[in-house]
Amino acid sequence: MRNVSRASAALILGLAILASSPAAAGDAKECVRIGVGKKGQKLVNTCNRKIEVIWCHDVEGKPYRRGVCGRDGKYFQKHHVLKPGGSYQNPYSLPSGGTIHFGACTGGYYTTKQVGNSGKYGCKERSG
Secondary structure: OHHHHHHHHHHHHHHHHHHHOHHHHOEOHHHEEEEEEOOEEEEEEOOOOOEEEEEEEOOOOHHHHHHEOOHHHOOOOEEEEEOOOOEEEOOOOOOOOOOEEEEEEEOOOOOEEEEOOOOEEEEOOOOO
């Protein structure tokens, strides 16, 4: 009886973890850490799966204008795929001193989909 109870508890715990796992849903925002790069900020993938990150920032000025949130009818302006443990940095799209707004989904390019112009996004289901 005791072994059955432990087995049942382990099964229930495993199913609960799987059901609540962002990987199962496709969202990978918890995998992204914003760090300090050599000339600006950087995005770091802290998970063991490939993710696509979309982002924008709030720094005004000519060299940064292509990354400003809400520009040209879309909120997020940039995207990049990060391998497990990988990072990306760019002084213009991830400038020092700015706030980086981002979303992320499990998978390669075009797994994220912006929803409106307010910073909401969804993750596309990938077949195969």
